[in-house]
Amino acid sequence: MNAIETQSLTYQYPNTGKGTPAAIEGINLAAQPGQLLCIIGHTGSGKSTLVQHLNALLKPTGGAVFVDGKNIWQNKASIRQARFWVGLCFQYPEYQMFEETVEKDIAFGPKNMGLPGDEIRARVLRAAEYVGLPESCLPKSPFDLSGGEKRRAAIAGVMAMEPRALVLDEPTAGLDPAGKEQIQQLILRYRRETGRTVLLISHNMEEVARLADQILVMHQGRAALCGTAAEVFGRAAQLREMGLSVPVVTDIFERLRAAGLPVSAEIFTEEQAAAELARLKREGVRLP
Amino acid sequence: MNPIIEFQNVSYSYATEDGAESAVQGLCFAVSPGEFVAMVGRNGSGKSTAAKLCNGLLIPQEGRVLAAGMDTANENLLFEIRRRVGMVFQNPDNQIIAATVEDDVAFGPENLCVPQEELRRRVDESLRAVGMYELREAEPHKLSGGQKQRVAIAGVLALHNDVIILDESTAMLDPRGRTEVMQSVRALNRERGLTVLLITHFMEEAAQADRVLVMHEGRLLAQGAPRxxxxxxxxxxxxxxxxPAPAGLARLLREDFPQLPRGILTEEECAAAILEAFR
Structure with missing residues (x-):
């Protein structure tokens, strides 16, 4: 059974004129338990509209959303459950922190779930640990944290609900390189240790190549491509037509192939690149 | 030629509960007219403080800053300094105030009491310079992030500024928006000789500058040509x-291919160096 599934999901924003295309149309998405699914596509392609359906923030105008096999719009209870089962972390989530202390802010979600106090405390500590925030941060005001820490505290707030699927909308946007790296590491670790499903919207193709088990490409409200990194980044020309790019490493390897160096077409990360060139060297490959 | 921005041993600290937190310390650098300078450094390294010191949004507690030859500590000159040294900030949604694109660009020069005809001319010219003239009557909230940032840049140009400071102005944009803004800024620099100070977390953007300043713990750690x-x-x-990603790949590959040079900046250079290693 898929952790998250959409069937022919369509959404037309209300009060848009006749002939206005739907924001998303006919999306069939399937994320298996424990999978890390990346959603790419440029601004306005429908990525955010799509993920807002996954925890019932938007009601489809067509099609359906299933979480752990259950149609989330079945009844009131299933709608409420979707909000807890799918943890949605918006872009720049630190702007939404409002509590006096980091601890209270992280506890906000679990508290809303009606959990007992000691369970809330345990979850806050666990979530803080996942995002690498020391316990000494918890009594601080969110405003006293650095930009990267604030971002991680806000993500911890969603993790503390211990959702079956975690959805992150551009979690590394606007951070410095070290901050980006930290967030990528914590996502990988969270997924490894909890075995839960993660959906990630990103504009950074290096990040996508490094993290994704599966990639969904949105274009003009539709799912244009879906597959592994090899299946998606192997279609560089099509991606470029959609105004998207491939990882820099992939671009460099395209040039190498064009110049006659027999390298694999399936190179998406620096590590793969190093291994591939080392292989060529061992095999004594030479250009004329 | 006299520098258009000059930092002379500048220090600045912010007041905190437990005293003061130093943001920049003994900072010295100069930007020449027409130069395109990028400033990089991790969060908290003092980049934004340095930016705000450039046009008197912050006044040095030690040392001094000269903007177009004017001391930013002289309150009487602040108006002229801010006209000549314009700033574009990070969030595209926080710096547009008017109901149409052209009204927004007109806001600055209107406040300077620029006569009507001249105002029209400046607005049109500024919007053309950033490729937003066709959308001059559009409502700003309907624009993309990259378009909004270009409108913000036009708003600065309409003041007939000499320097533009972009404080992480591309950070919140998608790749296409970033490219649009970078293309506009580069064209303004090359074609009009506009001096640019670009603060960025994207090393690929810094690689396009004439000179890169590296900030670390409030000080200048290194500077020079990107390469x-x-x-x-x-x-x-x-x-x-x-x-920058191509340089990062070259560094990793150097374990097996020690002949790969340092200072590779582009995909093209990286591919050429790898091919050379296989000849």
Whole structure:
């Protein structure tokens, strides 16, 4: 059974004129338990509209959303459950922190779930640990944290609900390189240790190549491509037509192939690149 | 030629509950007219403080800053300094105030009491310079992030400024928006001689500048042409920065291919160096 599934999901924003295309149309998405699914596509392609359906923030105008096999719009209870089962972390989530202390802010979600106090405390500590925030941060005001820490505290707030699927909308946007790296590491670790499903919207193709088990490409409200990194980044020309790019490493390897160096077409990360060139060297490959 | 921005031993600290937190310390650098300078450094390294010191949004507590030859500590000159040294900030949604694109661009010069005809001319010219003239009557909230940032840049140009400071102005944009803004800024620099100080976390953007300044803990850790700065891999590591992606790949590959040079900036250069290693 898929952790998250959409069937022919369509959404037309209300009060848009006749002939206005739907924001998303006919999306069939399937994320298996424990999978890390990346959603790419440029601004306005429908990525955010799509993920807002996954925890019932938007009601489809067509099609359906299933979480752990259950149609989330079945009844009131299933709608409420979707909000807890799918943890949605918006872009720049630190702007939404409002509590006096980091601890209270992280506890906000679990508290809303009606959990007992000691369970809330345990979850806050666990979530803080996942995002690498020391316990000494918890009594601080969110405003006293650095930009990267604030971002991680806000993500911890969603993790503390211990959702079956975690959805992150551009979690590394606007951070410095070290901050980006930290967030990528914590996502990988969270997924490894909890075995839960993660959906990630990103504009950074290096990040996508490094993290994704599966990639969904949105274009003009539709799912244009879906597959592994090899299946998606192997279609560089099509991606470029959609105004998207491939990882820099992939671009460099395209040039190498064009110049006659027999390298694999399936190179998406620096590590793969190093291994591939080392292989060529061992095999004594030479250009004329 | 006299520098258009000059930092002379500048220090600035912010007041905190437990005293003061130093943001920049003994900072010295100069930007020449027409130069395109990028400033990089991790969060908290003092970049934004330095930016705000450039046009008197902050006044040095030690040392002094000269903007177009004017001391930013002289209150009487602040108006003229801010006209000549314009700033574009990070969030595209926080810096547009008017109901149409052209009204927004007119806001600055209107406040300077620029006569109507001249105002029209400046607005049109500024919007053309950033490729937003066709959308002059559009409502700003319907624009993309990259378009909004270009409108903000036009708003600065309409003041007939000499310097533009972009404080992470591309950070919140998608790749297409970033490219649009960078293309506009580069064209303004090349074609009109506009001086640019670009503060950025994207090393690929910094690689396009004439000169890169590396900030670390409130001080200038390194500076030079992008090729030379990005060749200093240890220095960048100290500063908590990454390399432009092609340089990063070259660094990793150097274990097996020690002949790959440092200071590679583009995909093209990286591919050429790898091919050379196989000849």
């Amino acid at each position: 030379d700065v990005f060749a200093q891999e240890e220095t960048l590591r100290t500063a908590g920065l990454s390399l």
